[in-house]
Amino acid sequence: MKIAIIGAGAIGGLVGAKLALAGEDVTFLVRGRNLEAIRDHGIKLVTHDGWEHTATGVRATDDYAEAGPQDVVILGMKAHQVEPVVDELPRLFGPETIVVPMQNGIPYWYFQRHGGPHEGTRVRSVDPHGRIAAGIPAERVIGCVVYPASELVAPGVIRHIEGDRFPLGEIDGSTTPRVQALSECFANAGFKAPVLDNIRAEIWLKLWGNLSFNPISSLTHSTLVDICRHPLGREVAASMMREAQAVAQELGITFRVPLEKRIAGAEKVGKHKTSMLQDVEAGREPEIDALVGSVVELARLTGTPTPCIDTVHGLVKLLARTMAEQQGHVRLVETPRLAA
Secondary structure, X not given: OEEEEEOOXXXXXXXXXXXXXXXXXXXXXXXXXXXXXXXXXXXXXXXXXXXXXXXXXXXXXXOHHHHOOEEEEEEOOOHHHOXXXXXXXXXXXXXXXXXXXXXXXXXXXXXXXXXXXXXXXXXXXXXXXXXHHHHOOHHHEEEEOOOOEEEEEEOOEEEEEEOOEOOEEEOOOOOXXXXXXXXXXXXXXXXXXXXXXXXXXXXXXXXXXXXXXXXXXXXXXXXXXXXXHOHHHHHHHHHHHHHHHHHHHHOOOOOOOOHHHHHHHHHHHOXXXXXXXXXXXXXXXXXXXXXXXXXXXXXXXXXXXXXXXXXHHHHHHHHHHXXXXXXXXXXXXXXXXXXX
């Protein structure tokens, strides 16, 4: 398959590297130091057990017209980074091109081809101007949930921490040859990509942890295991998750995993910094609207009270505004111990 990966960060880089190593025709749409590094050296993947693999046959460009029509376009950036590139995407579209958004949180397409009472409702938190939905026809979209943890450790170098699941699903719940072919493509690259008939339920299962652990970690500078093993931190996370579950149930979603099991799964990841904490430490804009703001929006849509989520959302938005105004980052620095 001809596959374009937009963005070569933690997830886009991981997916593109493994697909390329499996023999797929991969083009990265990237800029800056990542563009230079991938053009010169390919993209390097450091596996969780320390092995290094470099895909040298990939292409890298910042020119969408140069990349040309693709079979698959993977949106490998954060949710707030999609709108700035949406006008370029048609240059990658052929008659049968499919688009796979890999953003965390509630996706912009959530109510497209939904079939419920909110059919066609725009999720303003992630598509405030409606430009994303207008620029990517719903019939091109295949839903995807991202479970692996990885990080960009240097330009063109990705470290895979853990996980290999990318569940896929048509957004109308059907099973089609194209989603099955994409699943096989991912499987050939070493991923687990089952085809689901309700991809939205899987989105909520992943979001259940992200909407709580990400903002809590960014505010407290704690890792997943730190939060889960601190009684008060664990209870704040659980309260947010209970509120989110109530919102999801109003939208017809049933969770297949109990809350305590979901928290236990986060605890098993260990001393892992969430993506939002990594962003705060690096001075990048944190991914708040898709992970938390969207749930607040759907809570208002369904008339569901979410006091704990609302409070944490307000605090982390204030943190993001302060960082932006000060053009700075927030990071814990070890205090030197004085000799006795």
